[in-house]
Amino acid sequence: MLNPINNLNKLFDSRVRLGIMSALMVNSEVNFNDLKMLLEITDGNLASHLKALEENKIIKVEKGFIGRKTNTTYAITKNGEKEFKLHIAALEKMIKSTK
Amino acid sequence: MNERQQSLEDLQHIKKMMERSSRFISLSGLSGISAGLCALIGALVAKPYVYGQKDPIIDETAVIILAIAKDYRIVFYSYLFWIAIATFIAAFVTAFFFTYLKSKKEETPIWSNTSKRLMINVSIPIVVGGLFLFRMIQFETFGLIAPGCLIFYGLALVNASKYTLVEIRYLGFIQIALGLINLWFVGYGLYFWAADFGIMHILYGTYMWNKYERKESNA
Numbered sequence: 295m296l297n298p299i300n301n302l303n304k305l306f307d308s309r310v311r312l313g314i315m316s317a318l319m320v321n322s323e324v325n326f327n328d329l330k331m332l333l334e335i336t337d338g339n340l341a342s343h344l345k346a347l348e349e350n351k352i353i354k355v356e357k358g359f360i361g362r363k364t365n366t367t368y369a370i371t372k373n374g375e376k377e378f379k380l381h382i383a384a385l386e387k388m389i390k391s392t393k
Numbered sequence: 394m395n396e397r398q399q400s401l402e403d404l405q406h407i408k409k410m411m412e413r414s415s416r417f418i419s420l421s422g423l424s425g426i427s428a429g430l431c432a433l434i435g436a437l438v439a440k441p442y443v444y445g446q447k448d449p450i451i452d453e454t455a456v457i458i459l460a461i462a463k464d465y466r467i468v469f470y471s472y473l474f475w476i477a478i479a480t481f482i483a484a485f486v487t488a489f490f491f492t493y494l495k496s497k498k499e500e501t502p503i504w505s506n507t508s509k510r511l512m513i514n515v516s517i518p519i520v521v522g523g524l525f526l527f528r529m530i531q532f533e534t535f536g537l538i539a540p541g542c543l544i545f546y547g548l549a550l551v552n553a554s555k556y557t558l559v560e561i562r563y564l565g566f567i568q569i570a571l572g573l574i575n576l577w578f579v580g581y582g583l584y585f586w587a588a589d590f591g592i593m594h595i596l597y598g599t600y601m602w603n604k605y606e607r608k609e610s611n612a
Binding site for chain 1: 396397400401403404406407408410411413414415500501502505506
């Protein structure tokens with residue numbers, strides 16, 4: 295999963311995924327609509343990124359209801375938190391090493 | 394674009410997304426200025442009633458009857474009560490207006506998870522303080538109303554600083570400090586009020602506008 299050249303995680307190789315991970319790092323859970331508003335993207339686009347992260351056990355999904363409306367919330371997994379921190383560390387290292 | 398630049402932009406994006414998803418950052422400096430101006434105008438209008446140049450009581454007979462009955466509705470017969478209400482509404486509406494404009498410009502929703510969290514956390518000290526001060530009015534300890542407002546409002550701002558721009562924390566500390574000093578200068582409540590709610594808000598608002606908004610509006 296790690297890019298051998300610079301230790302960057304391929305899974306986080308998109309602005310949308312970085313945004314999702316950032317929001318989930320600082321909030322215990324975020325629902326679909328709030329993510330959509332935060333990232334300003336379409337339902338389909340967001341859903342496909344969320345699916346990829348979920349399949350790699352980076353985030354976990356909880357489906358619930360508010361009244362009769364479905365409310366799907368997302369939270370980061372232990373593993374996801376570890377991977378994302380490594381990714382940030384790799385980004386920082388890259389900035390320092392190529393000065 | 395080289396890899397270093399790409400990494401830098403990624404990190405900046407992460408920081409921005411973390412902030413945008415956890416703090417309500419559309420709070421405008423102009424909101425602070427407008428709320429401060431409302432407070433100053435309110436204090437000016439209230440001054441002759443507080444210091445005896447004008448009779449603060451709306452209906453003498455009604456007040457006497459209500460006082461004997463120990464009825465809380467006695468507060469409705471004070472001009473000061475209505476001046477306070479009008480000042481609060483004017484400050485709130487104008488503050489909301491400028492923040493609404495800023496959120497429109499930044500295309501961040503005004504009613505979001507972050508703004509809800511901010512509202513809830515501001516409301517806790519405000520509601521508790523409001524009830525506390527209401528009871529103080531009933532016990533006729535009027536001298537403690539002004540410092541009480543400042544202290545509870547300051548606590549609300551300190552609490553709010555976790556959910557919006559952090560600088561509001563210092564405005565909160567100043568409000569609390571002046572409120573506490575006011576406890577030992579009880580007759581000067583209105584002056585503390587004008588200095589704290591009025592002038593401090595205007596200074597804070599000007600500082601915030603300068604720091605975050607002026608550049609953007611010139612760009």
